[in-house]
Amino acid sequence: MSPTRLKAPNVKLPAEYEAETQRQPQGMDRRRFLNYTGWLGILGSLAVSLLGFLRFLFPRVLFEPPTQFKAGLPADYAVGAVDTRFVASQRVWIIREENGFYALSAICTHLGCTPAWLATENKFKCPCHGSGFRRTGVNFEGPAPRPLERVRIALADDGQLLIDKGKSFRQEKGEWSSSDAFLNI
Ligand code: FES
Structure with a gap:
């Protein structure tokens, strides 16, 4: 006790x-x-x-950023030019040819760096390991194993170019002939 x-x-x-x-x-x-x-x-x-x-x-x-964006009116683009205005924000080049448009993904198919458009040499050049791509996107030098990918391009209801990075097309699979890979105008 x-x-x-x-x-x-x-x-x-x-x-x-x-x-x-x-x-x-x-x-x-x-x-x-x-x-x-x-x-x-x-x-x-x-x-x-x-x-x-x-x-x-x-x-x-x-939360991922939207894959689609509007890229202005077709008349805003010069024929024969590789337009780089959306590379920094969207990683996409828009190329206007005589008969229409295509949009190229600015992601190197080697290891994913962003190539630069060299207008004087008429080619895309990757700064990481030196891969080169023609203006069509086809690879021709360096370690990149395949062409750049194209992404869907269409006309929006308001007449602007509509780019959709969520849908891509690979040349080696024959997908560049898809109607969504080239916009005939
Ligand atoms: S990432 Fe482009 S060449 Fe390696």
């Missing part, structure tokens, strides 16, 4: 008793401390569980 703290005045208690009564508050503090940490642990794990539950209320959606 634990000793009580009550003590009659002027009564000399045994030394062990005095020692025990001195130790008791520390014991109480330790118990209280363990009590608190126990509750803290329980509350902490409850909070983590609650956060995990709340996370499930929000869908894991990957």
